[in-house]
Amino acid sequence: MKRLNRLLILFVCSIILGISFNLFLLPHEVLSGGVTGLAMLFGLLTPINSGIWLVILNAPIFIVGWMKLGKEFILNSIFSVFITSITMQYVPVSQITEDALLSSVFGGVIAGVAVGLIIRFYGSTGGADIIGLLLTLKRDIPLGGLIFALNSIVVFISGFVFSWELAMYTMASIYIFGIVIDRIHTRHIKLSLMVVTDRGEELKNELIKNLIRGITVMDGQGGYSNTERKVLYTVISRYELTLVKSLITKVDPKAFASINETVEIIGNFRR
Incomplete structure (x- = not known):
């Protein structure tokens, strides 16, 4: 059921993405960024539909992604690109x-929401998304900003092919697109979690079972009650927060938890 729900979300978001391209961006020759933008550009310059170009240009990137990001992610991405491609041919x-x-503003917002949700539910639209995700495995860079940087090349191409006015519209659309993605895709945000609990061993085991995170366990003492307690400390991604809160509440509803955004991590952290 979880897998089916994920595919349903990817399906709907991919259709919305194709619609945003054909109804908001392409009619004004405002391009998306990266490989999708190049596909739109080639679709405008050649008799071949942009959806077909989207598949052709993404093929080599999918091969690299398969080796680095895993089979399920790439299969989801292929599914998303296929649905977007079909939508662009029939809308x-x-x-x-x-x-x-x-059109640039609304197209950027709608496309950003669609792509942000696609990435959040373990898929991508290929191209710059996959390249960006590969780079974020090495560094905690906001994905939207990274995609914006990668996509800027399309702006210069569209400036030479069409006009610099349209290139500036494209830049505005891509910028909004990146901001919206970062509001939805928050995996790069890391949180420091400290929990004071009477059920330290039980909570530690539950967290280790459900997270692939190291946990530091310290002895603590209540300042007023002098009661001995355990203090658990770890760093998690923003995506894991909902799960962690539910685990803490289930094991020890009276636990005290402090959650702070982490500026930087040095050392071993699984991304």
Whole structure:
């Protein structure tokens, strides 16, 4: 059921992404970024539909992603790209509004929400998404900002092919696109977790069983009650917070937990 729900979300978001391209961006020759932007560019310059170009250009990137990011992620990504490609072929390219700036803003927001959810549910739209995710495995860089940097090359290409005014619309759309992704995809945000509990051993075992994280256990003493307690400390990703809170509440509803955003991590941390 969990797998089915994930595929359903990827399916719906991929359709929304294709619609945002054909109704907001392509009618004004405002491009998305990276490989998707190149596919849109080639679709405008050649008789071949942008959806077909999307598949062709993503093929080599998927091969690298398969080796580095895993089979399930790439299969989800292929599924997402396929649905987006089909959507772009069957949804006609037509204007919702004649205002190019308005289309750039709304297209960037809608595409950013769709891509952010696709990545959050363990998929991608290929291209710069996969390249960005490969780079974030090494460093905690905001994915949206990284994708924005990778995608900027499309802006310069569109400036030479079409006009610099359209290139600036493209830049605005890509910038908004990256900001929205970072509001949804928050894996790069790390949190320091400290829990004071009477059930230290039980909570430690439960956290280790459900997280792939190291945990430091310290002895503590209540300042007023002088009661001996255990203090558990670890660092988690923003995505793991909901699970962790439910585990703490289940094991020890009276536990005291402090959660703070971590600026930087030095040492071994599984990304």
